[in-house]
Amino acid sequence: MRCPKCPGTLEAKTYGRKITVHRCTDCGGLWCKPEVLLEMKQEWMSEAVLDSGDPKIGQALNQLDEIKCPECGVDMDKTMDEKQIHIWYETCGNCDGIFLDAGEFTDLKYDTFMDRIRGLVKGKRPSA
Numbered sequence: 001m002r003c004p005k006c007p008g009t010l011e012a013k014t015y016g017r018k019i020t021v022h023r024c025t026d027c028g029g030l031w032c033k034p035e036v037l038l039e040m041k042q043e044w045m046s047e048a049v050l051d052s053g054d055p056k057i058g059q060a061l062n063q064l065d066e067i068k069c070p071e072c073g074v075d076m077d078k079t080m081d082e083k084q085i086h087i088w089y090e091t092c093g094n095c096d097g098i099f100l101d102a103g104e105f106t107d108l109k110y111d112t113f114m115d116r117i118r119g120l121v122k123g124k125r126p127s128a
Helices: 034-042 046-050 055-061 104-109 113-122
Strands: 010-015 019-024 030-032 077-080 088-091 098-100
Touching: 010 046, 019 034, 019 046, 030 034, 034 046, 034 104, 046 104, 055 104, 098 104
Parallel strands: none
Antiparallel strands: 010 019, 019 030, 030 098, 077 088, 088 098
16 A cells, blocks of 8 residues: 555554554554554554654644545545644544554653643634
């Protein structure tokens, strides 16, 4: 699969027995399904192994929000985490896929006081 945010390729990466995500060879973005994301959140050190891209690159690419689903090709929806509104990612309404820019999964996994401050500063994601 092609990365929806850069010219890179999404390659399968595994962690443990249950987790397989697709990570971009260039930007480090992650593509997965909701059930895999839940497993990733529960698995110890999954962020260190799977979310290995540079968060600065992920933050820059976060501005590209008009992207196509790498699995089915439809326009992806702009989404923000309900608890940590500073985390913006894309979801596919057709196949339920999720695309997280580099560093977003690590941030999503840990909800800290500083995340609340970031949410106040960054604000909610503008809708299309």
